[in-house]
Amino acid sequence: MVIIMSPHATGQDIAAVIERIESAGLKVHLSRGEERTIIGAIGDVRKLDPESLQVLPSVERVVRILHPFKLASRDFSPESTVVNVKGIPVGSRSIVVAAGPCSVENRDMMMQTASIVARANGTMLRGGAFKPRTSPYAFQGLGLEGLKILREAADAFDLPVVTEVLSPEQVDLVSRYADVLQIGTRNMQNFALLHAVGKSGMPVLLKRGMMSSIEEWLQAAEYILSEGNPNVILCERGIRTFETATRNTLDLSAVPVVKKLSHLPVWVDPSHGTGRWDIVTPMAKAAIAAGADGLLIEVHPAPERALSDGPQSLKPAVFEDLMRELQSLALALGREIYPRRRTSEAKSNASEAKSNESSE
Amino acid sequence: MVIIMSPHATGQDIAAVIERIESAGLKVHLSRGEERTIIGAIGDVRKLDPESLQVLPSVERVVRILHPFKLASRDFSPESTVVNVKGIPVGSRSIVVAAGPCSVENRDMMMQTASIVARANGTMLRGGAFKPRTSPYAFQGLGLEGLKILREAADAFDLPVVTEVLSPEQVDLVSRYADVLQIGTRNMQNFALLHAVGKSGMPVLLKRGMMSSIEEWLQAAEYILSEGNPNVILCERGIRTFETATRNTLDLSAVPVVKKLSHLPVWVDPSHGTGRWDIVTPMAKAAIAAGADGLLIEVHPAPERALSDGPQSLKPAVFEDLMRELQSLALALGREIYPRRRTSEAKSNASEAKSNESSE
Amino acid sequence: MVIIMSPHATGQDIAAVIERIESAGLKVHLSRGEERTIIGAIGDVRKLDPESLQVLPSVERVVRILHPFKLASRDFSPESTVVNVKGIPVGSRSIVVAAGPCSVENRDMMMQTASIVARANGTMLRGGAFKPRTSPYAFQGLGLEGLKILREAADAFDLPVVTEVLSPEQVDLVSRYADVLQIGTRNMQNFALLHAVGKSGMPVLLKRGMMSSIEEWLQAAEYILSEGNPNVILCERGIRTFETATRNTLDLSAVPVVKKLSHLPVWVDPSHGTGRWDIVTPMAKAAIAAGADGLLIEVHPAPERALSDGPQSLKPAVFEDLMRELQSLALALGREIYPRRRTSEAKSNASEAKSNESSE
Amino acid sequence: MVIIMSPHATGQDIAAVIERIESAGLKVHLSRGEERTIIGAIGDVRKLDPESLQVLPSVERVVRILHPFKLASRDFSPESTVVNVKGIPVGSRSIVVAAGPCSVENRDMMMQTASIVARANGTMLRGGAFKPRTSPYAFQGLGLEGLKILREAADAFDLPVVTEVLSPEQVDLVSRYADVLQIGTRNMQNFALLHAVGKSGMPVLLKRGMMSSIEEWLQAAEYILSEGNPNVILCERGIRTFETATRNTLDLSAVPVVKKLSHLPVWVDPSHGTGRWDIVTPMAKAAIAAGADGLLIEVHPAPERALSDGPQSLKPAVFEDLMRELQSLALALGREIYPRRRTSEAKSNASEAKSNESSE
Ligand SMILES: C=C(OP(=O)(O)O)C(=O)O
Ligand SMILES: C=C(OP(=O)(O)O)C(=O)O
Ligand SMILES: C=C(OP(=O)(O)O)C(=O)O
Ligand SMILES: C=C(OP(=O)(O)O)C(=O)O
Ligand SMILES: [Mn+2]
Ligand SMILES: [Mn+2]
Ligand SMILES: [Mn+2]
Ligand SMILES: [Mn+2]
Known part of the structure; x- marks a missing residue:
């Protein structure tokens, strides 16, 4: 100083x-x-x-000369962190895609969506059971029932689950059904919640606050890391600006900026970042080109019937096209989209390992 | 629609x-x-x-033709709401001033501050025991110990207490020591917390999110109101913009805009709204001229030793001058600064009434 | 550095x-x-x-340690600058009010407006002859014809004229009809125009760019000052933020911030700053309470027929009420609204002086 | 409506x-x-x-139901516009890259830069002779001298010239030396200038105002188009937000949004859009992935000696690497980087055509 x-x-x-x-x-x-x-x-x-x-x-x-974070800083940990989500290496050369509906609405649509995601080579299944809604009169999610449906659908297609947790009391419950705990944009500085997910040791997807600077975002990560939980994945999801043509302004420059400042993996959510399904595809590609390690994408079997965020949700066919295009793009960039079969292999290896263990 | x-x-x-x-x-x-x-x-x-x-x-x-809130809307409740805080009518012709340090630091400084606030005709005592801090390494408040000190200092000078609550689990505890529960700017859309303070029935000071539109702010109020708690006071505290000369940009136009849309009282916090003690005085005056029903002002016996927000805290003498100037301003606007003696009278009346009751 | x-x-x-x-x-x-x-x-x-x-x-x-402006800085000129506009001291204890329509539309409405402004104790007459319009299909102003009408109406009621100049070539022409050259928000960094008004030596009303920091604004002033023209009046008129309830966000904290940084007078334009006539009155008062030296207010004899900015223009009766209320407010703040008669006195004194001169 | x-x-x-x-x-x-x-x-x-x-x-x-622009709208001209710049089709399948220093500083550095740009397969040469500078004390460009140097360097390597014009009076002069007239971000709503470049008939590179909505930007284009000049190229160059880690926030979603609304070509300027040379490469790639038709990139033989914008200027070697990487990326996206030899062919064809004409 x-x-x-x-x-x-x-x-x-x-x-x-x-x-x-x-x-x-x-x-x-x-x-x-x-x-x-x-x-x-x-x-x-x-x-x-x-x-x-x-x-x-x-x-x-x-x-101030130094950045106000330490555990999150690349200065202190030059090597990029790879977060292990059920055997999937997040933050590696392989780019992961977590996809699914905004909200878990019922068993049927979740089974359908999981099947779409799996078939298109998506890596994880997303879906909200506890939904943060601007209006108290809007659909607030199915809660525990939603978690169960989500888990069942994910397991049927061997996909890890990403889902949001809204308050410290929910952390234990949600951790029983999820593989990655999502912290929403409105909760990036909900410090009690950061402490709780830090203590859980679970992989955490920390969305950037729509009003938060990159420096504040990394300090929020520092809250989780300083509880001894190294499994933090960052997710840019658009910031608030004066422009109204998009729901938010997707700040893709945050990707290379964070990559320089921090060793943590960075994802991009072009669905909330734009609010418009019709530009999700180019922005997903741009995110990959900017260096993102993963994508969070809203897909719905029938967006026109979605209980939340229909206007930004991709139809199955659009999602499939996108996944195909992302693969050639990733290759041109010297990366790849994480290939699903590896998950299954990893799993069967893991379960073999386990059965070996238990048989001993 | x-x-x-x-x-x-x-x-x-x-x-x-x-x-x-x-x-x-x-x-x-x-x-x-x-x-x-x-x-x-x-x-x-x-x-x-x-x-x-x-x-x-x-x-x-x-x-959309209608506003997305109903209980908070003046269309449905044309009469201005007056929130009763220990006999003090918030939202009336009388303007209230809640003042005190950013954080409760120790007993001594709180007794001193309470005495300064009371002597200068301040209406309530503010101070944080649970502090939301951007960095996990910053002072996080004294917690329960802080609540006790705050209550003691306030009681010694017959001042109601305004203090922040950070998570649903704290609501009961904080309610035992506070007269007004403050929801901080970072928690305006912490919906679990809104539910909890809604259920508490306590007066709530709902700060505007630093990146929240007025419409979202009133929907946050709707969360509390729809739990059956009508005691909501709104507080403008600056929004985030590109300007860096001030910590935030104090959006005073929010005062008349909210007054038209809603029947709820509106306060202004020029301390967090500017981040600079040297312009708190003109902005406090401007807030009153814009129609605010109250002010939240950080005062510290020795700002240079403050554990948080020293640069925006007023020294005692500056606060005293401000209070004097606000009084003449309020009169010129057909209002007044709430006179402290009325609190005491109300209290002694109330306690007489109570003792009468109990004696029956 | x-x-x-x-x-x-x-x-x-x-x-x-x-x-x-x-x-x-x-x-x-x-x-x-x-x-x-x-x-x-x-x-x-x-x-x-x-x-x-x-x-x-x-x-x-x-x-950087020093501010990037020098002539505009109070460090180098501690004394507040008073700009003389036809004998009216702008930046003194007396607050001035320039009022009139957004656009000069025809002779009739200008005569009416001038009469309203004069009767209500307004200090100057504003009105646009060359209008900066977002759309090429919108009314672009009457041009030279508008300047002539404006001058005639102003002279009939002994009011100085404030009007906008859009490009360097217009500076000479507009200077023949105006007493104050207005630089609009979109032209704050039109450096060729700043040079031209700097060279003109005329009083300049420099509006803050809707996207400009205070530091950039003072550097724009420095462009004019460094051409040897000391007659710069600054005018805050709202900045662009994410909030859409108002057309812009009026940054009143800019008033005390600029007053500390610079010796130049500062006005506030609550009409463009809010875009809503129904909150112009409280925001005009707030501006005065924040320390503004003047106001720029849009008034129209029939806002519902205005060719531009009708929604933010005051009706005559509302303007009259505002002027009355501002006067008591100013007195409570130790200032006053500049009394028109002084202009006339100044004028007659000046013309006497002149006739004396010429008779010699 | x-x-x-x-x-x-x-x-x-x-x-x-x-x-x-x-x-x-x-x-x-x-x-x-x-x-x-x-x-x-x-x-x-x-x-x-x-x-x-x-x-x-x-x-x-x-x-409002309709967009407030017509000539710029894709509704009225469904086919994408291809602007011809000396035989180079801007807005076609081929992506163009205009590169060069922020300011033309002297003959030597311009010859060097032109050579670097040409060798790396850049399409056009950029450089400012008239510079819009925030401070009156900063280097304001070499003016006419700069135009001459720029033209000479460009001609030596058969590159078209992109350069900024600051005021209506300069349009004729600049048009004699430039192939594309650049309108800077601060002049997007300098309507006199828009009229002038509209009348010139020259290709115009219209940068987005740093605080302008996409709708306002297209209305600015409408000003030029409605003068009968169809040769408008749009350029996203970052907007102003609260984030300070980058000089501006590059709004890449503007690319697909504008592509839907309008038939005009869209470029991206990642240099001004980020202000940081170290993230220009990923953001240039992201721009291409988002669908941009061209890039504007600052390159300087020795950024540490640049008279303006050194911190965001690429060194020659970094620029060369970028160009190579862009080529594979473009191919993966079904496009290509415009191959320079075609320019020369086009030129020699054109000059043959001309000599034929003149010989007749
Ligand atoms: C609510 C969500 O995201 P965010 O917190 O980014 O708005 C979501 O992913 O469904
Ligand atoms: C932290 C505080 O406020 P805000 O939530 O407005 O930042 C406070 O009042 O101390
Ligand atoms: C156009 C005007 O103002 P601004 O430049 O502030 O928008 C005006 O005063 O009429
Ligand atoms: C000044 C320039 O750009 P902008 O107008 O986008 O700042 C430039 O291209 O050199
Ligand atoms: Mn969603
Ligand atoms: Mn504080
Ligand atoms: Mn106007
Ligand atoms: Mn530049």
Whole structure:
């Protein structure tokens, strides 16, 4: 941290800053210029709140040098993190696609959707059982019933489950049915929830707050990581801007920016990011080209009957086309779409391993 | 709701829209023009999700006519709501000022602050015991200990307490110490929390999400109201924009806009709204001139030693000057700053009434 | 300017930075810490582009200390500037109100409006002859004809004229009819136009770009000032945000922020700032309470027939009420609304002075 | 246009709306419901300002059905426009890349840059001679001298020239040296300039305003088109949001959105769109994947010595790598990067054609 004193700073003003820095256990590096004095704070400056310096007399400006996160930072963990979701390596050369409806609506549509996703080489099944809805009068999800349906449909097609958790009390319940806990955009700074999913140790899909800077997003990840849970996947899903042609503005530059700042895998959700099914395909491709490790895509057997987010949900045939096109695109970029059969192989290997274990 | 069909809409397309509307229990009003057909949905259209119509074939556009909230709407409750906080009428001609530190830091500073607030004719005491912090490494508040200190300091000066609650599980605990439950900007769409404070029946100070539209804010209020809790106070605290000279952009136009749309009282928080103590005074005045019913202001006996939000906290003397200036301003606007003695009178009356009751 | 070198910076990297600074005629202040070296550039750093340093090898961050404007800065001219508009002191204790229609539509409506403005104690007459319109098919103003009408109406009621100029070629023409040249929000960074009005020496009303930071706004002012024209009045008129309940978000905190940074007078335009006549009154009051030196308000004899901006234009009676209310508000704030008679007195004094001169 | 009357609308209110519509030469389509009357305006509603209806008594809401542009609309010109720039088809299956420095600085660096661009298969040469700079003290470009250098360098390598024009008076001069006139983001609504480049008939690269909606952008294009100039190329270059990790937020979803709304070619400028050279490569790829017809990229022989925008300029080697990678990406997407030799062939054909003509 660098503290720039005003030209009128007295010796006492400077002493006060030094004292504050030292009392936080940091060392001081003083540099007296002709016009002004500049004070550096050296050590683990994360212990020192820049605000507490900014209000001291004659302090003109406080400049943070380090990023305000550590466990999430690539500086401290240069190697990219690969999160293991039931044997699927998220954050590797293989790009994963989690697809499914916005909400779990009933058993039938979930079985249908799971079959579509699996057949098109989707990697995971998504679907909301607990839905965050702007209006208290909108469909709020099927709750536990929804979790059960989701699990059943996913298991029938050997797909891991991604689903949202809305409050700390739900974490245990949802963890029994899900493979990845999704934190929605509105909850990115629900710190009690971050603590709870951190403690769960489960893979977490942390969506970017629609009003959150990249730096705040990585600090939200830091909440989870600092509970000892390294399994964090980030997901860009559009930020709020003045433009109304799209529901949100998908900030794809967040992908390379985060890749530089952090070792965590990054997904993109072009469905919520645009709110329009008719541009999901080009934006999904753009996400891959920008370097995303995965996609979260809303697919519905009949979007016109969806209980939520129909306008942004792909019809099965559009989703199938997209998956085909993504595969050639990934290859051109030196990557691939994660091939489903590997999951099954991994699984059967795993179950063999398990039966070996149990037979011993 | 008005559904505008495209010029190419077939009879079947139109029939599908009609069916959807009628299946939601609404009546249809059809208007066939030369070029296009326009379909009106009549009845309680809140039961009908505009999205579900938008995806039907040949639907060009769906236009909502009614606001998506009802209990919060002035259309349905023309009279302004006055929320009673320990005898203090919030939303009346009298403007209230809740002041205090960002965080409760220790007993001493809270006693000092309460004394400053009371002496300067502040109406309530604010202070955070559970703090939502962007970084997991920042001071997170004293928790229960903080609640106790806050209550003690407030009682010593006969001030009601406003304090934040961060998660559903905390609602009971915090309700034992607070008179108003504050929902922070990051939790405006934490729906589990909205349900919980709704059920509590306590007065709720609902801050606007920093990236939430006014319409979303009133729907968040609707969550609380629809749990049967009418005691909702809204608080504008700045929204996020491109401007960095201030921490947020205080949207004072939200005050008259909300006053027209809703019957609920509206406060303004110029401290978080600007992030700069040096412009809190003009913005507090502007808030009153725009029609606010109350102010939430951060005051600290020694901002340079504050554990959070020092740069935006007023020193005692500045706060005292502000309170004096607000009084003349309020009078010029045909209002007044709520006079503290009335609280005491109300209290002693109330306690007399109580002792009468108990003596019977 | 402070340049923070990375921990890996070599002696050569540091030398390169030093050389760049010195070649701009500045002095270097070097401070070698244990971990990193910090380099200060001392002198008129406005000559040194921070970008040119940022790209040098091993430069971690470049921190500007000074604001990027000088003539507009209060640091260099502590005294508030008072711009003289035909004897009216803009930026003094007296608050001025420029009012009139969005567009000059015809002679009749302008005479009517001028009479309304004068009777209600408005200080100046506004009206657009050259209109910036989003659509090429919208009414583009009456041009020269409009200027003539505007001048005639203003003279009939002894009001100075504020009107917009859209391009450098128009500056001479418009200057012949106007007392204040308005630069619209879309032209705040039309640098050719800024040069032209700078050269004209005329009072300039510089609206804030709807997408411009306060710092950019003051740099736009610097363009005009650096042409030798000190007569710059700033005007906040709303910025673009995600909120759609209002046409723009009126950033009233810009008023005290600019007052601290700059010596220039600041006005507020609550008409374009909100886009809604029904909240112009509270926002005009809030502007005054925030410290504005003037208001720009759209008034139309019959807003429902206006050729532009009818929805945000006040009816005459509403404007009259507003002016009355502003007067008591201003007094409570230790200011006043500029009293029209003084203009006339000033004028007659001025004309006496002139006739004296000419008679000599 | 659909006008929704309030439930309390009187017959007189309805008559007033009808009269206004008919007086604009449009037909009325009336639909009286039980609760409210809905009025449709049929015909060329672009002649009718929605605002003028919105202020009429008892009008609750006015809903525009058509887009406010016509010549720019794909509805009226379904076929994609291909703009011919010296024989290069912009908006075809072939993707073009215009590259070069932010500013033309001197002859040497321009010759070098042109050579780099040509060798790497770039399609056109960009460079600013008249620079729009936020500060009056920043380098403002070499002006005419810069135009000459730019032309010479471009001709030496057979590249068309893209360069910015800042004001109407410059249009003639710049047109003598340029093949494409660039309108900068700050001038998107400089209507006098739009008129001037419209009249010139030259190919125009119209950058999106950093705070302009897509609808406003297409209306700006309409200004140029309605002057009879069909040669408009749109360029997304980032919009302003709250995020500060990038200079702007590159809105890639604008590409497919505009492609649906309009027949005009769309380019993307990832240099200004991000402000960071280190993420230009992924964002350039993402732009192509999103469907862009061209790229505008800042390249500088020595970014650390650039007089403007060094931090976002690619070094030659990075640019060469990018061009190679774009080629395989384009092929995977069923497109290609425009091959330079075709330009030369086209040219030699054209010059043959010309010499034939002249010899006749
Ligand atoms: C609600 C969802 O997402 P978000 O939180 O990004 O809006 C979702 O994925 O269904
Ligand atoms: C954290 C606070 O507020 P907000 O939620 O508005 O940021 C607070 O009032 O201390
Ligand atoms: C067009 C006007 O203003 P702005 O430039 O602020 O939109 C105006 O004052 O009429
Ligand atoms: C100034 C430029 O671009 P923009 O107008 O997009 O900022 C440029 O291309 O050099
Ligand atoms: Mn969804
Ligand atoms: Mn605070
Ligand atoms: Mn106007
Ligand atoms: Mn540039």
